[in-house]
Amino acid sequence: MADASAATAPARPAGATSPDRPAGSVRRRQRLRRALTGWAFSAPFTVLFLVSMALPVVVSLVMSFTDLRSTDLRNPLAVNVVGIDNYTRLFSDQLFLRSSVNTLVFVIAGVPLTMVLALAAATALNSGLVRFRALFRVGFYLPVVASIVALSVVWRFLLDPEVGLVNNLLRLVGIDGPNWLYDARLALPSLIVMAAWRNLGFLMVIFLAGLQAVPADLYEAATLDGATRWQQFRNVTLPMLRPTLLFGGVITGIGYLQFFEEPLVMTQGGPLSSTLSVSFHIYNQFGFGNYGYAAAGSYVLFLAIVALSVVQFRLLGERN
C-alpha cells in the first residue's frame, strides 16, 4: 500500500496534508481490499449457508403457496399456485388440530416439569454442602448427549408391560402396571416424563451458572435477618434467577414446540394419534409426498416459535 501511494504522488513530501484525489483513491482501494478480505473469509460459509439453509427457508415459504407434490419434481410445470389454500386446509385438518393440541399439552406440561426438576437439581448441587458435585453433574447430563434411538430402546424396555422394570417395581407393591405406550391416555404423559428426564440436565447446567452469579452477601444478609432456607429460596434465589429461568423456559419451549423424535422412535404417533405432534404430522405429509402442504405446516410451527420468542423479549424487556 505504501508503495502504491508513493507511486501515484511522487512529488509530495511525506507527512504533508494529503490532497483529495490520491488519498481518496487510496482510501477507496483500502476499502475495496478490506471488503475483499472480509468476503474471502466469509464466502465459503456463506455459499454453503445460502444453499443448505437460507435458500431452503425461502423455498419452503414459496412451496407453501403451491400444490407441489413429490411426483411434480420431474415436471415442475404441473405445479399450481394455490394461494393460502394449504393454510386454510390445515385448520380444517382433524389430524393437524389433534397434533396441535398434543403439542400444546406437551409444551404446557413438559416445560414446567423439566424446569422444576432442573431447578431442584441445580439448587441442590449449588448448596455448597455437596461433595462429588462433578459426578452428579455428569450423571444428570448423560441423557442429553445420548442418541434418542438408544434412549428409545432403553425406555421401551423399561416400560414394557410384562418384563419392564417399571411394571416389575409396581408389581412389588401390588400394582398391576398398565401398558404405558399402548394406552391412548398414558402414551403422551409417558413421553412428557421421558422428555423431562432427557432435557433436565441441560437446563440444570444453565441454572447452575445463573445460581453461581447470585452474590453471596445477599444470602448472608438474609441469614442475619433470620430468613429460613425456604424463605431465602423464595425471596433471594427466585427473583435473582428470573432472567435465567425465563431464558431456560423459552429455549425449552422452543424445543418442545418442535417435539418429534420421542413419538417417532417410541410410539410412531400412536396409539390413536394420541402422541402425534405437529412436527410429526408435517413429516408424515412429507412422507405422503404432499410437499406444499408440509411446507405450510412447517411455517405455522415457525410462526408459533417466533411468537413465543417475542413474548420472551417482552417479558425480559419489562424486567430491564
Added chain:
Amino acid sequence: MATKDTTLRTRDRVATTVLYVVLLLGLLAVAGPFVWMALSSLKPEREIRDVPPTWWPETVTLDNFRGLFSRLDFPLYFLNSALVATLVMVGNLLFCSLVGYALAKLRYPGKRALFLAVLGMLMVPGMVTFVPQFVLVSNMGLTNTYAGLILPFLVGPFGVFLMRQFLQSIPDELIEAARVDGAGEFRIFWRVVLPLCRPALATLGILTFLASWNNFLWPLVVATTEDKYTLPVALALYSVGENERNYGLLLAGAVVVVLPVLIVFLVLQRHFLRGIATTGIK
C-alpha cells in the same frame, strides 16, 4: 453457646443427609437406566425376560454383541457414522472459524446482514428447511450418498455464533502487530488467531461431532440402502416390526451407539459445559 452450635450442626447434618438422599434418588432415576441398559445387554435373552428381573447378570454373555455382527452389519454402520460425523465436524470447524473471524475482527460491507441472517436461522425449526433440503439433495442426485448425508450439516448458525463470541475476546493489538510485521491476512488467521481459539474449537468440534453422531431424521430419509445406514438408523429400523421386543440385541446396539459418546463426554466434559456457558445453546 456450645449447645446452640451443636443444634446448628445437627440441623446442618440432617439437611445434608436429606440433600444427598434426594440427589442420589435423582441420579438413580437419570443415570440408572444407562447402567440397567449396560447390565442387561450382557444377559441372555431368557434372563432379560425374567420376572422378577435380575439386577446383576447371572450368566454373563456377549451373544447379544455377537448378534450385532452376525445378524446386522454393525461395523459398517459404525464406520459410516464415524465418517459422516468426522466430515461434518471438520467442515464446521473450518467454515465457522473463518467466518467467525471475519464477523468478529474484520470490517466489510454486508457483515451485519450476514450476522443477522445467521442469528435468525437459530430460530428456524428444522421442519421448515427439511423438505426443501430433501428436494435439493435428491435433485442433485445425492440421495443415498455420503455427500447427501453431510451437505446440509457442513455449516450451522450455532458454530458461527460460538466462534464469533470467542474471537471477539482476542485482543485486536495482536492482529495489528502481525499486520505491521507484514503477515498476510490468511497467515494471520492461521498462525496467530486460530491457535488461540483452541478451547472454542474443541467445544465446537465435540458438539458438532456429537450432533452428527446422534442425528437420526436426516439419515433416515437420505440413506436408502443398508450400506449407507448410520448407527441410529440401523438400530431404529431393526427395532420396528418383528424385532420390536428383541431386547437383548437392541440393548447391545444401544450400548454401541452410546458408549463412544459417553467416553468422549466423560473425558472432555468441561468443553461441553463451556459451550453452554458461552452461548446458552446445546
